[in-house]
Amino acid sequence: MLSLRNLIRSYGDRRVLDVDRLEVPTGATHALVGQSGCGKSTLLRIVMGLLPPDSGEVAIDGQPVTAAGAPHRQIKLRHRIGYVIQDGGLFPHLTAEQNVTLVARQLRWDPYRIDERLAELAALVHFPSDGLARYPLQLSGGQRQRVGLMRALMLDPPLLLMDEPLGALDPLIRARLQADLKEIFQRLGKTVLLVTHDLGEAAFLAGTISVMRDGRILQSGTLRELRDHPADPYVTEFISAHRTAWPE
C-alpha cells in the first residue's frame, strides 16, 4: 500500500503541493487528474524520491521513505518502483533491449535470467522481438512507450508510477495501449499511481480518481461518486469538460 500524509512542497513563496492524505491499496490503480500545473507531477516526483518534500511523509507498505535517505537506500527503494514517463523516456544511445536491461545488468543478473525476463516482458506488452535491437529513433511512438513499460517492469517492482504515459500518442494507438495496460495491471496485480489529464483514460484504467487543483486534492473517489456527489464546483466543471462523441 502507498500512503501519503501531509505532503507540502513550495517553490519560494508558491506552494505547489499541499496534500493531507492519499492512499492507494495494494493491487489497486489510482489516477490523479487535473490541469497542467495542478501539482500532480510534483506529487509523483516526491513519491519517486526525485524531489524532497518540505514536510510530510510517504510510506510504501508502512515503511516511510524520504528523499533525504542514504544514497544506497535511495537506489534500493527506486528498484522497487517502476517509473514510466511520456514517450517512454528512453535513452537514445541505447537499443530497446539495452534500455530495458540496463538496471538488471548493473545488478549483475545472470544473462539467462535477463534474456528470459526480456522475452517474458516483450510478450506481455506485445512488443515485437525483432524491435529489441533497434534504437529509440527507429521505433514508433507506441513502440517506444511499450519499451518504456518493459523497462519499468524489468525488476518486477510492486509499485508503478506513470506520468502521462500515453500523452504523446495518436488516439487509435492510445486506445490500444490503454487496453493493454488495463490487462497488464489486472494480471500483474501492481499498485499503480497514474497521472493523466484525460478523465476518460483515468476512468478506464483506475478504480479511483483524485481531482487536483492548485496543489490540493479536491476530491477522491470513483468517477460515479465524483459525478453524483461533487465536493467542489470545480470537480463538476472538470468532469463536464470531457465530452464524449455520443450525445447524452
Added chain:
Amino acid sequence: MQYLVEPGIRPGQWAWKWLLLLVVSLAGMVPARAQDGTVAVGSKAFAESWVLGEALTQIARSAGAEAKHARNLGGTDIVYAALKSGSIDVYPEYTGTIAEAILKLPGRPSLAEMRSRLAAEGLGISDSLGFNNGYALAVNPETARRLGLEKISDLAKHPELRVALTHEFLERKDGWPSLSQHYGLRMTDVRGIQHDLAYHALQNGQIDVMDVYTTDAQIAEVQPRLLEDDREFFPRYDAVLLYRLDLPARNLRAWAAMQRLVGQIEEPEMIAANAQVVLEKRPEEQAAATLLREAADLAVPPAPVASGAGAVLGHTLRHLQLVGISLAAAALVGIPLGIAAARSRLLSALILSTAGLLQTIPSLALLAFLIALLGRIGVGPALVALFLYSLLPIVRNTYVGLTTIPPNLAEAAEALGLAPATRLLRIELPMASPAIMAGLKTSAVINVGTATLAAFIGAGGLGEPILRGLQTLNDQLILQGAVPAALLALAVQGAFDLLDRMVVPRGLRLRTSGD
C-alpha cells in the same frame, strides 16, 4: 549483449596508459638544462642573430669547450627569460633593445648604467662587438650623388623627395613623426611599405628615401647611401653579448674565446654575412665561419650543417608529438574538469572563467612566462602552453554536452535507480559524446596551428622552416612548413571524423525515424 562503446568504463586504466606515454615522451624530448661543462648559446629569430650565435658557438668549440646553439628564441621576452632561467648562457643583443625592451629605461642610458642594473639580475653586458644595427635613412645612390646628400639634415632642402617607410617606423612616436620634426623635414609624399619591397623600389628609382637597419643584408646588393645621423636622433643599437655572470667562472676558456669577438666586427662585414644567409640562402654555419675568418682572423673547423632532406619529415613528426601529447593531456584533464563544472554552479563559474582567461594570454607572453617558471626552453614549456590553450574547448564542450541532456532523461536515469558512476559512464558521457568529440576536434585543429609557435622557444616543429623562410625571404622554405601544417590540420580533422564514428554511439547518429 554488448555496448557499442563504453567510453571511460575503466578510466583508471586509460589514465595510466596516457600518463605513462606522457612521461616517457617528455623525458625523451626535453633538452637538459645547461650543464656546467656545456656552454649554451642562444639567438633570436632573425638571420644576424643566428650568424652571431653560431659564431659564438664555433669560437667556444674551437677553444675546446662543449657548446650548443639554441636558435629562434623569438621575441626579446623569450630569449631574456631563457637567459635568466639558465637555459642559455649568452646571446647577442643590442644596447638599444636592452635599454628599451628589457630595462625599460627612458632617455639614453649609458652602458655603465645598464650594466649595474643587470648585475642585480646576475647578468652582464660585454663591450660592443664593433657594429651598430640601428635605424638609418637610406637614399638611392644616384639621387644622393645628384643632390649631394650626405647627412639627414641635407634632406630638409628637398621636400619633393618620395619617402617610403616600414609601417612600424611610420607610426611609432619615436619614428618618423619625431624624426621629421627633429630635422625639420617637410616631405609630403610619405607612405608605408614592406621592408623588402622598399629596397626594390629604391633600386628601381620608384622612391628616394627609406628607413633601413644599418646591417640589412640588402644593403650589400642595393648599395644605397646611408645618411649620417648628424643631429643624433637615432638611439644606438650596438651589438653586445648579454651573458650570465656565472659563465666566466663556469667556463673561462669559452668565455675568453667569445670575448675575442669584441670590437672586431664592422658593419660591412656583418652586412656581408647577413647577405650570405638572407640573399644567397647559405646556412648560417658557413656565414659564421666566414665572419670569424674575415673579422677576427680565426679559422674554425667547418661546423656540420643540418641537411634539409629528412628535415620535413622530422619537423612533421615533432609537430605531431607536440600536438598529440598536449591534446591527450588536455583531454585527460579537461573532460574531468568539464564534468566537475557540470556538477556544481560554483565550480562551473570558476573552471570556465579560468579556462577562458588562459585563452586570452598572448602566446609569446605565455611562453616567456613558462620558460621562467619551468626554468627551461624547448619542448617542456611548448607542451605546457599547448596544453593550456587546448583546455577551453574541451572543458566547455564537456560542460555543455552534459548540461544539455534533456531533463526528463536525466531524471529517468535517476529514477531507474542507477548508481551515480553508472549514470555518468553509461548515460551522461555517451549522450554528451558528440559535444565532447567536437571540443576535442576544435582543440586539435587549433593546436596544429598554434604548435608552429613552438619554434620560437627551440621546440622545433613545422614552425621552424616557416620562421626560417620568413627571415631569409625563402618562399620554398615557408611552404615546407606551411603545406605540411595545412595537410596535418586536414588529416587531424579527418581522423576525428573517423573517431566520431567509433566513439559516438550509433543511436545518436541516426537521423531517420522508423515510424
